[in-house]
Amino acid sequence: MQNELVLLHGWGMNQGVWQLILPELQFMHNDTVRSVDLPGYGNNQTSPKPYTLHAAALQLSNQLQPNTTLMGWSLGGLFALYIAKHWPEKVAKVILVAATPLFAEGDDWPGIKANVLAAFKEQLVTHREKTIDRFLAIQAMGSENARDDIKQLKQLLNEFPAPQECALTAGLDILQQDDLRDTFACCPVPIRAVFGRLDALVPYRAVIKMKVLKHDFEYEVIDKASHAPFISHKKEFLSAVKSML
Numbered sequence: 001m002q003n004e005l006v007l008l009h010g011w012g013m014n015q016g017v018w019q020l021i022l023p024e025l026q027f028m029h030n031d032t033v034r035s036v037d038l039p040g041y042g043n044n045q046t047s048p049k050p051y052t053l054h055a056a057a058l059q060l061s062n063q064l065q066p067n068t069t070l071m072g073w074s075l076g077g078l079f080a081l082y083i084a085k086h087w088p089e090k091v092a093k094v095i096l097v098a099a100t101p102l103f104a105e106g107d108d109w110p111g112i113k114a115n116v117l118a119a120f121k122e123q124l125v126t127h128r129e130k131t132i133d134r135f136l137a138i139q140a141m142g143s144e145n146a147r148d149d150i151k152q153l154k155q156l157l158n159e160f161p162a163p164q165e166c167a168l169t170a171g172l173d174i175l176q177q178d179d180l181r182d183t184f185a186c187c188p189v190p191i192r193a194v195f196g197r198l199d200a201l202v203p204y205r206a207v208i209k210m211k212v213l214k215h216d217f218e219y220e221v222i223d224k225a226s227h228a229p230f231i232s233h234k235k236e237f238l239s240a241v242k243s244m245l
Contacts, residue, residue: 003067003092005245007035008060010074010098011171012132012163014042016156017073021230024238029069029245036063038079040167042160051170053178057082064090069245073097074201074227075171078180081191085183095244096193097237098227100206101184101213103175110203117176124168138200139228149231185213192218192244194237196225218244 005025007018015035018025026033039056040047048055061083064070070091072080077099084091105111123131136153140146184191191214195207204221211217220240225233 003069004031004065005029005033005069005071006064007033008038008070008072008076008079009035009041010076011175012135012168014157014160014163016042016158016160017153017228017231019156020152021234021238024234025241028238028242036060037160038076038167038171040164040170042163045161045164047164047167047170049166051166053078053082053174054086056170057086061087061090066090067092069093069095071095071097071241072099073230074099075103075175078103078174078178081180081183081187084189084191085180085187088188091189093189093244094187094191095241096191096219097230098195098199098202099193100202100210101180102178102206103201104177104179109181109209110205112175112201114176117172121169121172124172128165128168138226140226140232144224145232149228153228153231181213184210187214190216193220194229194240194244195219195221196227196229196232197221197223198226201227 009015009017015037018035037044039059048059057079060079066089068091070080077096080094081101084094102109103111105113136150140149197204222229222233222236230237
């Protein structure tokens with residue numbers, strides 16, 4: 001039975017990031033492919049108060065058909081995992097893109113250093129535009145056409161309303177504090193993933209640890225890609241996802 005494919009973007013972004021690969025995904029997947037905005041981003045200007053992963057994921061889950069395939073990039077990956085665990089009737093499969101169940105570095109977990117996330121949060125308050133630009137530059141790192149990728153990304157993102165301040169701050173809190181390793185390990189639906197080996201935000205060592213947590217976890221790594229493989233290495237990304245769908 002075919003099922004809808006729903007794409008969830010990452011922090012600071014909106015559904016515009018998927019526009020470059022939407023036509024190919026629609027061609028590959030014989031059912032509807034939809035990109036949706038996380039609460040407080042793009043066209044989804046209704047955000048829960050207080051903004052927590054649970055409240056925002058619940059809001060998103062209400063927009064899903066039963067048996068959806070959820071593809072979540074970066075922060076969107078945490079949403080996909082959370083929805084799959086708590087509302088499994090809505091999710092047939094999860095495809096993570098450059099996402100781990102825990103983004104923050106810990107004693108036994110490679111991830112983003114606390115000071116990097118704290119600095120992002122501080123800069124967000126004073127220079128929102130510049131912070132998002134810097135984040136985009138990190139996304140395209142490792143790409144042979146980084147400058148063009150960033151330019152194209154910005155044009156696509158600017159077609160949608162800017163994210164709400166509360167959604168940006170809450171998103172960083174979720175990346176900093178939410179640990180979904182147990183959720184990932186006990187998730188009742190199949191989980192697949194695509195990573196970039198040069199990803200500065202999701203170290204390859206974390207991918208190895210994910211495999212230890214969940215033995216039936218299957219993933220592909222794109223050697224020269226960074227945090228946004230679907231932008232920097234579109235062809236390789238689509239070929240990896242094709243078998244997962």
